[in-house]
Amino acid sequence: MSGLDWGILIVTLASIIFYGLYRSRGNRNMDDYLLAGQSLPWYHVCLSVMATQASAVTFLSAPGQGYADGMRFVQFYFGLPLAMVVLSVTFVPMFHRLRVFTAYEYLEERFDGRVRILTSLLFLLQRGLSTGLSIYAPAIILSTILGWNIYWTNLIMGGLVLIYTVTGGTKAISYTHIQQMLIVTLAMGLAGYMTVHLLPESVGFTDALKVAGKAGRMNLIDLKFDPSSRYNVWSGLIGGFFLQLSYFGTDQSQVGRYLTGQSVGQSRLGLLMNGLLKVPMQFLILLVGVLVFSYYQFHESPIFFNKQETDKLKNSQYATQYQLLEIRHQLLAKERQKNVVMLESAMDADNDEAVAEAKKSMEETDVAMKEIKAGVVDLIKKNNPAADTSDVNYVFLRFVLDYLPHGLIGLLIAVIFSASMGSIAAAYNSLASTSIIDIYKRRMHTTGDDRHYLSASKWATVGWGIFCIIVAQFANRFGSMIEAVNILGSLFYGVILGIFVVAFYMKSIGGKATFWAAIIGEILVVYCYMIDLTAFLWLNVIGCVLVMGIAWLLQRVFRS
């Protein structure tokens, strides 16, 4: 990074934080601190829920997924617009009418204190762990760029967010989200444009997509119903619907965002706009990854995108073996460039036979390059058994640093930082509000005044910040972070959603049956995951259906 990049990074982040703090002066009570006084318009709600969901993981992992696995990940978001409609019809009016701070307060009104506490605890466990992953995501950027120790980087990253969240509360989070989303849109657009611009002169945007398509990266839609396939239309529409409904309807980090709306209509409109914008946004982020893939078809790609690990290898006893693999990789990269040029000419000439031949050669080269990469991964493992052997999260970052112009590098790093800070801040805020409103105020200290609980909320934010930073220290074991976050969510969200579905729609079922159904359901979901029964998105459906079915059954048993 040059001085210009550092300047842009520091100015962007500082202006976001100071503006957020400036606009959030005067948090006098819990309502101001946790709900921004329920005073925000729909576009605040929309951008805030988008920024909370789109963490640094989105901008690091998703282009990497596009590069390695193609566009099929976009199907994961197909359930989101449907979930926004259901939320607008049911959850939003209910939460506003009851004037709750957290989603879990409603459960005590409907069932009893036990169900409220259990659901709060499931949320705290899941959100606490996944926030740790969200801290780790930008921390790997710093550690890669500056060669900093990853553990210290986690500590600095999580600590900085902590200071600004504790001081500014929900208003600071919401105002910074708006700036973050504007910067993200600008910078990712520029990154996509620059990627196309860097392609050889004869290769345009459409040609780049054609090359990616022939290599299987334009795999946007899979209509085959296959429960073991991670991403297809059906897992996206059904599993994704349950996951998103649970995430936006029962995860306090999101509920806390749309409860800041000044009316039911403003909260509703914010969510529906999110439903309209999210799928195109995710499509464009993955497209940047696919364009990076096309770029590397015409230029030599690194064998392994995590430079830190390959540098270690170069200075180890395996250096000679690595160098041999590197030479073979360079030869194959040249071969691949020839094949791609052949493919392009064949496509221009509409020569199907030549296209098939070029495609076959590309596939053969691809297999050979994958074998070389597997060899490098083996060496990395031998050299450092604790090393992260997945490089998906490093693909986009490495491309940015190696090929994009100075200034844009700083802006993109600022994007990843600010996006991460936005989602981590919302998570800290939600962990604190649930701990204080649903547990501390409800069970441990019921007679305090508003000032006491405001102070307790700030201390709870500090406590959760420390917990999340500790989790971040172990996050490098999870492979692709975006998948790790979603898998973790799927283990808990289905059960939590099941509790809310029983609360809303199964009026004859009481608290005792729901409480035990949730415990049994959670055990069974974890068991399903451990035996690898199905792709993780379906765990959301399984968890929800299990809680509904078991609660119905137990209600009859308890009644008899």
Add this chain to the structure above:
Amino acid sequence: MNGKIPDLPPFVSSWKQLYAIVIGALLVEIVLFYYLMISFS
């Protein structure tokens, strides 16, 4: 209404219409993505 502004969505006359637009947009996106996949593969 006690002098309150009705909580209606902009551009359309009811929330149901806005729900239909959100679902319709999703269907259009799926069809477009399918078309893109076929065109480039």
